[in-house]
Amino acid sequence: MKILLTGTTGQVGWELQRTLMTVGDVISLGRNQLDLAKPDTICQIIRDVKPDLIVNPAAYTVVDKAESEPDLAMMINGIAPGIIAEEAKRLGAAMIHYSTDYVFDGTKDTPYLENDRTNPQNIYGKTKLAGEEAIKSVGVNYLILRTSWVYGLHGKNFLLTMQRLAKEREEIRVVDDQIGAPTWSRMIAEITAQIVSQSQPNPSNFFASKSGLYHLSASGKTSWYGFAKAIFNDDFPNNERKLQRLIPITTPEYPTPANRPAFSLLDHQKLSHTFGLVMPDWEQVLQLVLAI
Template sequence: MKILLTGATGQVGWELQRTLMTIGEVIPVGREQIDLAQLDTIRRTIREVKPDLIVNPAAYTAVDKAESEPELAMAINGIAPGAIAEAAKQVGAAIIHYSTDYVFDGSQATPYTEQDQPNPQNIYGKTKLAGEQAIVSVGVPHLILRTSWVYGLRGKNFLLTMLRLAQEREEIKVVDDQIGAPTWSRMIAEITAQILSQSPDNVSDFIASKSGIYHLTASGQTSWYGFAKAILADDIKQSRKLQRLIPITTPEYPTAASRPAYSLLDSAKLSHTFGLVLPNWERSLELVISENR
C-alpha cells in the first residue's frame, strides 16, 4: 500500500509517520510539496505519487487567529480537502481526514454522536465542517475522524503551554467551565493504524465499505482546569516557580474565537465498527508525562 501523508511534521502527522510504517510505504509531505492554500500543488503531488491512500492531518489550527484570517482558514480547512478528494478520486485513492469537536456548538449536556447536527460557533469550526462536507460531496471512499483537545510533546498545544508557564509564572488561571476529552496525538495515530491493519489487500474497497464520519477521542472527560491540574500535578509540588493554579470562568478569559462549553464526543460508533477500545485520557497523559521526565 502506498500512503501519501500530508502535514508530516505536525503533531499528529509526525506520529502517523511512525504508526503507518507498519501498514505500507509512507510518503510524507510537508508544506514544501503540498501547500494546502495552493490547489495546484495538491493536484500535482497526488497525480505524481498515485497513492492508494491519502491521510490528511494537515490543517489550519490557530483557532483564535482564524477569526482574523477567515479566507486563509477556509482555503486550507474547507476548500483543500475537497481538492484532495477530487484528486484522490481521479487516481483511485481513498482518504482518511481529521476534523474537530468544534463543529458543534456545545449546547448539549450529553456526548455528541455522529448523527447530531453540527453548528460551529467560530471560524475554525466552520471551515473544518466545510472540509468534511467537501469530501463527502465528492463521493470518494473516506473516513473522517473527528477528535478533540489534541496534545503531545511536539508542536503547539495546551500541554506544552502549561509546562512552559509553570516555569515562568507563580500563578496560572485556567478555564474550568468548558468540558471535553484531551486526546494524545499518538493515540490518534495508533488508532488510525489499527483501523488500517484490518484492511484486506484493497484499502479503497475497505474504506468504501466503512465510509463515513467517526468520533475518535480518549474516553473520560474533564475541563481545561482539570486537564491543567493533571498536567502539573507533580510540578505544583516541586515547581521552581508555579505556586497557584486557579479555576476561572469563560467570561473571565475572553478570546477572539468562541469555544463550545461542552464538546465531548461519543466514540461508540468507531469502537463498534472496528472493535477498538479507546483509552482514558488520564492514562494517556500519564504516559506522555513519563516520556517528558
C-alpha cells in the same frame, strides 16, 4: 499500500509518520512540499505520487487567529480537502481526514454523536465543517475522524504551554467551564494505523464498506482546569517549578477572539464498534505521556 501523508510538521502528522510505516509505503510531505494554501500544486503532487490512500492531518489549527484570517483558514481547512478528495476519487484511492469537536455549538449535555446537528461557533469550526462537507460531496471512499483537545510532545498545544508557564509564573488561571476530552496525538496516529492495517488485503473493499464519519477521542471528560491540574499533579520536580497557584476561572474571565463550545465531548462508540478498538481514558493516557 502506498500512502501519501500530508502535514508532517503538525502534531498528528508527525506521529503518523511513524505509525503508518508499519502498514504501508509512506510518502511524507510537510508544508514545504505540499502547502494546502496553494491549491494549484495539490493536484499535480497527488497525480505524481499515485497513492492508494491519502491521509490528511494537515490543517489550519490556530483557533483564535482564524478569526482574523478566515480566507486562509477556509482554503486550508475547507477547500483543499475537497480538492484532495477529488484527486483520490480520480485515482481510485481512499482518504482519511481529521476534523474537530468544534463543529458543535456546545449546547448539548451528553456526548455528541456523529449525526448530531452541527453548529460551529467560530471560524475554525466553520472551515473544518466545510472540509467535511466537501469530502462527502465528492463521493470518494473516506474516513473522517473527528477528534478533540489534541495535545502531545511536539508542536504547540495545551500540555506544552502549561509546562512552559509553570516555569515562568507563580499563578496560572485556567478555564473550568469548558468540558471535553484531551486526546494524545500519538493515540490518534496509532488508532489510525490500526484501522489502516485492518484494510488489508483488500483496501478498496474495506474503505468502501467502512466509509463515513467517526468520532475518535479519549474516554472520560474534564475541563481545561482539570486537564491542567492533572498535568501538575504528575509533573515537574519542585526545584523546576515556579508555579504556586492554579486558579479555576470562567470563560467570560478569559475572553478570546474565537468562541469555544462549553461542552464538546464526543461519543466514540461508532468507531469502537466498527473497528473493534477501545478508546483509553484521558487520565491514563496523560500519565503515559508525562512518563516519556
